[in-house]
Amino acid sequence: xxxxxxxxxxxxxxxxxxxVEDLWDSIALEDRDWVVPQWQKEELDRxxxxxxxxxxxxxxxxxxxxxxxxxxx
Numbered sequence: 001x002x003x004x005x006x007x008x009x010x011x012x013x014x015x016x017x018x019x020v021e022d023l024w025d026s027i028a029l030e031d032r033d034w035v036v037p038q039w040q041k042e043e044l045d046r047x048x049x050x051x052x053x054x055x056x057x058x059x060x061x062x063x064x065x066x067x068x069x070x071x072x073x
Contacts, residue, residue: 013069
């Protein structure tokens with residue numbers, strides 16, 4: 001059953017973030033032909049090249065997620 005937004009807003013932030021992740025994951029599982037715009041492909045290529053030139057510049061996903069959630073010191 002889909003909850004009204006007013007009910008979802010009562011959930012703690014970590015639960016709402018988990019719902020968003022779960023929703024995105026469910027979308028990704030659908031077998032569709034997603035069209036990626038050329039500008040986005042170019043941006044992804046640019047970022048990949050930048051990272052490959054300096055692999056130590058990134059941070060692990062788990063740390064990034066903790067920072068986003070405000071759970072990282």
